[in-house]
Amino acid sequence: MRIIVILGRVLDPAGITINQRAGRIFVNREEYVIQPADRCALEVALRIKDATAAEVVVLPRGPLPDDDILRQALAIGADRAVYFTRERFKADEAVMVRLLEAAIDRLGGADLVLTGATTLDSGQGQLGPRMAAALDWPQILDAWQAEVVDGAVQAVRQDGTGYVTVEAALPAVVTVVPGAVKPRYPDGVRLVNIYKNVGEIAAALERWEVTDLVGVDMLVPLVERRGQDFPPPRERGVRLSGAPDEVAVAAAQALQKRMNG
């Protein structure tokens, strides 16, 4: 069985400051980490691998200027990783789906595609369902846990206040919510070897030319960035006055609005 895990990178929010008054973002420390939800998806895949001896192949969710997160994924326990090489190629989800579909085809197909349900920065969750549409597979979104039982994938999803188990026949696409599982740490020896390019693990990182997979005319993103917008600064120190009963009602309304919005 082959499991594809699609993962991306994100600028660690601990290293950036956003000055809303100046309308600017200051990057104090440029450090990228694997998207938290994607890292949970990798952990879910590795647990299935532990149980069923599946092969776990890692593919990127977007253009990467370096292969750092793929090396990390290999050190964590993935069997293979593919780095798409092309200078300055731009891609949104629609382009990546074409590329990933071609890559899965070249790998010889897959039984399960796992990825994060949402990205930490832009909150976009369309890659998983778009993959399901392109491959015409069933999809299970926002899973907390997933396992393979008798040729089907069983996943736990939130349903109102409780949790339900759902099942889809393989092949299928499953997206995992951030924080669903506690991801394992990279293995020390594997981490050293993958960065020193020694041992079997070095051969596990493959480099594929983008244009071998799809035509150049396919590499046109649909989504265009048209600038940034900063919310107005917060109005702090608003005092409520009156009898405790009255202020409590106003405060309760404010709290409920915040919690539901």
Added chain:
Amino acid sequence: MSYLDLLMAQQEEVSEAEGGGGGVWVVADVVDGAVAPVTLEALGAARTLADALGAYVYGVLLGSGVSDQAQLLYQAGADGVRVVDDPALAQFATAPFLKVLSDLFAEEQPEVVLFGATEMGQALAPRLAQQMSGGLIEHAATLSLDEETRTVQGAVPIYGGEFFEVLACPQARPQFLTVEPGALGAPFLDRYRSGEPTALDVTLAEPDVRILGPAEGFEPPAVPLAQAPVIVAAGRQAGDFALVQRLAAALGGRVAGDRGARDAGWIEADQVIDVRGVTVSPDVYVAVGIRGDTFHNAAIEAAKFVLAIHPDPEAPIFALADLCIEGNPAEVVPALLEALG
């Protein structure tokens, strides 16, 4: 909609036919048999977009026993409503809903399609966008229009709303967008608007994902205090700690405190909110009787909303709080518990 508006919409229809656009469509979210507020918000926004584009607004209502909800869609701004009322659609499942919408949109070729950023919208919008080679912008908090290219621009919150990125799909049609619930504001409901919904004749697909039943014994992993979305923290002036615990339970939040609460023996060392202890970034932080020294205030700087209750009007916490209540927590907290129900 006034007669003048109607006249304008009809006059614009001619250019609409030449342009080949198919209107602004809103797919309704139905919760417990009623149309969800996010759908009405989306319809209000669709009305504004359609008026500027010279297009019609259509609502799509899928569910079981939902036909009488159609008038609400007209009142919120729809010019036409398509309904599929079938017991098989009582609960949302991807495959049957997707089949109905992909058949409908293949025929109607919409120009813009809006969904709520809900379970249904997030499952269907990407699949339809992929099938129809359309662009998709998720979680739009505001919508604007680039009239020259007839492109809808959506502002998408980045890092949970620290700032917004304005995205657009100028080339792709249809343009799919999911809108963030509560962000666009409720529209005016015109009680004099009404219409005759069109029932669609469809063959429904079988769901491809089966629900096996409740997940027995599944417990979601514990969230560390630093990542908890709601925190109720006690300070020296909190008075009765049991009230703080009840407030946390009522808000579904975690109990914490400052060093004073730790000294009083109410909380453990790992629950102390302080730069020397835990630094937090909750959506809602309620400070009950916390005066707010520098170390505590620095640790809650990233909180998105702070409610402070303290008897001293000069307490430093009030400079940081969004909402301040000067008063004795022993009186305010019981009243707050009652108001929260």
